[in-house]
Amino acid sequence: MAEEAYALARLIAPDPTDTDYWVAVYQNGLYTYVPKANLENPIEGILVLIGQQGGQIFAAPPNMTWGNDWVTLGTIRHIGESHVIVEIGSQLRAFPLPETDVWEIAEGDVVQILDETGIGVVLAGEKDLSGNKGETDGRRFERQPPEGNLPPFIGETVSDAIERYVELPIRRKTEYATIGVSPAKGVLFVGPPGTGKTMVARQIAKRVDASFFVVDGPEIMSRYVGDAELALRNIFREASSRERAIIFFDEIDTIAPSRDKETHESGVRLVGMLLTLMDGFNSSSNVMVIGATNRVNTLDTALRRNGRFQAEVNFSLPLLTERRQILDSVRATLQVRDDAKTTRIEQETAGWSGADLADIWQQAGWNAAGDQRLSIAQEDLNRAFEQVQQQRLNRERTTQ
Structure with missing residues (x-):
């Protein structure tokens, strides 16, 4: 029997959703949840060694440091008599069978590729990264949506489109199947920043009683080969296990830009993985995919073809009546x-987003607190309007 393999991890913080667990992050960027009972003296930031089979946990030796070297990860797909086939991103490569009895390797293990000579340490079995990591992905990316009332300022046009393309396909699968038509697998929310795309997606999940998974574009990107693809695969797997699920890609343009000669290889692989995952489930499944972007023209064109993101909902900047509704709802x-x-403020904020309007109240509250008042006065609002206006001007200058 091979000895236990250990991976270095850093304790991040107690799990905010379960006091019996701590969150730890491996050097490859993957997260895991550690039972508090296994930790002798948990302190935020300390390094620990986590056993990849038995789950034992020890404090890391003092001479161990958090490395900064880049790491290539792969998943073992086949073990032969002399060679091992490893999937790295979307490619399969063969390496000599490791001549070591320090750890066992098995099909499905996630391993570190040290160099051309082959496999380094076994970071974790895929069983851990899909069952454990799958659960971790669920707990890391799943969010509890708020109450499901759609905000009045989104307007009837957007509300009707959401019902048509998102809510009805989830609620009435039987009717679609009887008629013989297929709903869209994915829906794009298109519009400027701050127009409520993310908030509306969360509230839809509450309205249709669906598990809600948030994939933030910049957050999921990784410098480790195969890491982002593995995370995507696990998220779709976790969502498919739920009775109803919505996977929401915020800033989807950052992970699925148009593929051209200048696109980095990692970006090409990630777009390919997303296309494969969307093609891998049929439109009658329990998963609905929603993507949000304010740069729809930069998306890879393959994503907008039939059978993928074939429906779009356009979010526009609020009009006068809608701006009044936003300000009143925050005021309450x-x-x-x-x-x-x-x-x-209602009259002089044409072209402002809902987020900008809400920020006026936030700034006004800070102004009131700074002047030692317990409620917001007109002078606080006036000054807040000027502050947010200046912030908008600064943003415009930096983007020109």
């Missing part, structure tokens, strides 16, 4: 003096 959650009016 704050301590505001009765004589504080937003009429001027």
